[in-house]
Amino acid sequence: xxxxxxxxxxxxxxxxxxxxxxxxxxxxxxxxxxxxxxxxxxxxxxxxxxxxxxxxxxxxxxxxxxxxxxxxxxxxxxxxxxxxxxxxxxxxxxxxxxxxxxxxxxxxxxxxxxxxxxxxxxxxxxxxxxxxxxxxxxxxxxxxxxxxxxxxxxxxxxxxxxxxxxxxxxxxxxxxxxxxxxxxxxxxxxxxxxxxxxxxxxxxxxxxxxxxxxxxxxxxxxxxxxxxxxxxxxxxxxxxxxxxxxxxxxxxxxxxxxxxxxxxxxxxxxxxxxxxxxxxxxxxxxxxxxxxxxxxxxxxxxxxxxxxxxxxxxxxxxxxxxxxxxxxxxxxxxxxxxxxxxxxxxxxxxxxxxxxxxxxxxxxxxxxxxxxxxxxxxxxxxxxxxxxxxxxxxxxxxxxxxxxxxxxxxxxxxxxxxxxxxxxxxxxxxxxxxxxxxxxxxxxxxxxxxxxxxxxxxxxxxxxxxxxxxxxxxxxxxxxxxxxxxxxxxxxxxxxxxxxxxxxxxxxxxxxxxxxxxxxxxxxxxxxxxxxxxxxxxxxxxxxxxxxxxxxxxxxx
Numbered sequence: 001x002x003x004x005x006x007x008x009x010x011x012x013x014x015x016x017x018x019x020x021x022x023x024x025x026x027x028x029x030x031x032x033x034x035x036x037x038x039x040x041x042x043x044x045x046x047x048x049x050x051x052x053x054x055x056x057x058x059x060x061x062x063x064x065x066x067x068x069x070x071x072x073x074x075x076x077x078x079x080x081x082x083x084x085x086x087x088x089x090x091x092x093x094x095x096x097x098x099x100x101x102x103x104x105x106x107x108x109x110x111x112x113x114x115x116x117x118x119x120x121x122x123x124x125x126x127x128x129x130x131x132x133x134x135x136x137x138x139x140x141x142x143x144x145x146x147x148x149x150x151x152x153x154x155x156x157x158x159x160x161x162x163x164x165x166x167x168x169x170x171x172x173x174x175x176x177x178x179x180x181x182x183x184x185x186x187x188x189x190x191x192x193x194x195x196x197x198x199x200x201x202x203x204x205x206x207x208x209x210x211x212x213x214x215x216x217x218x219x220x221x222x223x224x225x226x227x228x229x230x231x232x233x234x235x236x237x238x239x240x241x242x243x244x245x246x247x248x249x250x251x252x253x254x255x256x257x258x259x260x261x262x263x264x265x266x267x268x269x270x271x272x273x274x275x276x277x278x279x280x281x282x283x284x285x286x287x288x289x290x291x292x293x294x295x296x297x298x299x300x301x302x303x304x305x306x307x308x309x310x311x312x313x314x315x316x317x318x319x320x321x322x323x324x325x326x327x328x329x330x331x332x333x334x335x336x337x338x339x340x341x342x343x344x345x346x347x348x349x350x351x352x353x354x355x356x357x358x359x360x361x362x363x364x365x366x367x368x369x370x371x372x373x374x375x376x377x378x379x380x381x382x383x384x385x386x387x388x389x390x391x392x393x394x395x396x397x398x399x400x401x402x403x404x405x406x407x408x409x410x411x412x413x414x415x416x417x418x419x420x421x422x423x424x425x426x427x428x429x430x431x432x433x434x435x436x437x438x439x440x441x442x443x444x445x446x447x448x449x450x451x452x453x454x455x456x457x458x459x460x461x462x463x464x465x466x467x468x469x470x471x472x473x474x475x476x477x478x479x480x481x482x483x484x485x486x487x488x489x490x491x492x493x494x495x496x497x498x499x500x501x502x503x504x505x506x507x508x509x510x511x512x513x514x515x516x517x518x519x520x521x522x523x524x525x526x527x528x529x530x531x532x533x534x535x536x537x538x539x540x541x542x543x544x545x546x547x548x549x550x551x552x553x554x555x556x557x
Contacts, residue, residue: 013514021501063098076091079120083205129440153364154367241344308322368397391419391435397410416430470494474495497549503519504519
């Protein structure tokens, strides 16, 4: 509830501190005293649009601080924490500072915050309603929330919302995977062809280097094979000098005894030369054998090497990476097959999530229809005393299983028929301003503390009514205040007499006018209610009537 309101330098209010209690509090005062300024100030602290014109003339800035006492589990606290602000569990403090230059600053629990967050938190704490600001009735999207609050369906709606999100998540997962499978399917034929090609090729790591070295060796051998053959012909062919040198050596060896010492060196050198030639011939034979190659082997080697390099160019990879590419393509094809299986599972999951949502939404829709009848009866029960006895309140529900939303399959809207025989229609189109206020009050009484912020502010909803209707409004505000805090700006003495707390708003000063607020005790309350009854001149009869109103309401309490 709103525990304290502090206003500094806002329009006609120079300095004002107000403490509020639970129950029904009324704010009264003559027209122009500043009641609207008080509500505008509160609205500013709740996130309403700020304006430099709100700053009191001559001041550099104005400020409004609203202090709320709310339970630890209140949604406003959760919203504050979710936005990274500290909440130590004490009072919630909303502060708005408006500068004369148009700038505005926001603080929540003395921490800088945004106007958006302030507005969001403010809506959770206070609802302000008047003849032209019946937000619960203006916004048709809120009608479903009010119906669910009345029926106690909030837990079911939250559960349904989770089912909705689970279904949407399943749909998104299915869509993403289906896109991947379809893209893979378009590549499947190409992948299979590539896998067949690479599997037949069977590339091995390091194979390109081995083939290239083998090919180079064979090409080098081809170039020198002729020279080696020529060397072999010289050493062992028909024109070889080796046989002649061997014959000469033998002749010299036979003649050596005839001339001792003369031929020894020649024989020795010649013998060594023949030995060297024999060794050379053996080396040439060996080289010739080593240089021998199969031309078909060279062709095969080149064909293999060129095939590997062509495949590498085709797939824009290195030859050594062809084997890995083949394995990846095989895995991709396996993923495609597995993807088809996963696609079926995701489709089943999506269907199951949708069916679960549809069943829960259908069940909730049935509950809502039963609740709609009960809510309409509860509101209708309040209408006669509010001089709307000929009116009819209708909770119109349209359901479409194909129009799913987070809150279900229902569109809920409050309709009214103000007179028998007339056409029923949306409440905002059919009801007048005064009727709207009374319908709102009846709705709030029917809802009690369900579907409302902990503080309700009614701004002159009793305008244009009097007597029994004003008394009925006062009765219902008092009943409502048994559940939640109610603040009412009123001109009706019947409403003021039922308040637990009474605040008188007045202006004072001549050169510099200021609005002030006074908390009234019993005698002062009687005088103010007498003024509301009699007007400018307060008579004894008015005072007596005011006293009677206060005593009657005190006895009722």
